[in-house]
Amino acid sequence: MYKVFVNDKPIILTTEVEKEASFKNYLLKSVSIAKVIKELNKKAVKEVHLIHAKEEKLLKKFLKKLPNVIAGGGKVFNDKGEILFIYRNDKWDLPKGKTEKKETIETTAIREVEEETGISGLKISKPLETTYHIFKRNGKYKIKITHWFEMTTSYSGPLEPQENEGITKVAWLNAVEAEKALQNSYANIKLLF
Numbered sequence: 001m002y003k004v005f006v007n008d009k010p011i012i013l014t015t016e017v018e019k020e021a022s023f024k025n026y027l028l029k030s031v032s033i034a035k036v037i038k039e040l041n042k043k044a045v046k047e048v049h050l051i052h053a054k055e056e057k058l059l060k061k062f063l064k065k066l067p068n069v070i071a072g073g074g075k076v077f078n079d080k081g082e083i084l085f086i087y088r089n090d091k092w093d094l095p096k097g098k099t100e101k102k103e104t105i106e107t108t109a110i111r112e113v114e115e116e117t118g119i120s121g122l123k124i125s126k127p128l129e130t131t132y133h134i135f136k137r138n139g140k141y142k143i144k145i146t147h148w149f150e151m152t153t154s155y156s157g158p159l160e161p162q163e164n165e166g167i168t169k170v171a172w173l174n175a176v177e178a179e180k181a182l183q184n185s186y187a188n189i190k191l192l193f
Contacts, residue, residue: 001013009048011036013050066142071099074113076117080174082173098112116167119157120155121155124149
């Protein structure tokens with residue numbers, strides 16, 4: 001099973017057919033993504049299930065339905081165990097961004113965290129899960145596939161929000177502050193906690 005988010009509502013990719021309650025079932029093979037997004041915009045619909053017989057083909061078949069944007073990002077910890085957050089579009093988020101030509105996903109993740117926050121000295125400690133969300137750019141839907149990494153740094157200098165990316169704040173948050181920030185964040189970011 002996979003979850004792909006449209007705003008904060010999930011599209012569940014599954015092999016299981018369940019009786020519809022506050023969700024809709026569709027066959028992955030024949031569904032229109034525009035129709036799915038339209039359904040998810042209705043208040044009564046909490047999620048959409050896209051069904052395919054073969055578990056191993058669920059994601060591959062789904063990803064063929066829209067242009068893919070590959071991104072890398074970081075859940076960064078400092079020496080005090082605080083987590084690095086950015087504030088953009090009135091929501092708390094984690095730093096991330098698109099890959100550039102011939103860049104490894106790890107390089108992308110480190111570069112994007114540095115660009116969006118002004119920190120340095122990052123080390124990847126382990127890969128985290130990959131998240132998926134659909135967004136609209138220039139009137140077209142795309143799916144962003146973000147590969148996340150847990151990172152550490154001893155950086156203690158100033159934090160610099162990348163304003164041309166719409167980032168208005170960068171902050172180190174302790175566990176209590178992070179939990180509060182997650183209440184005003186995105187569903188795919190909450191999956192990383």
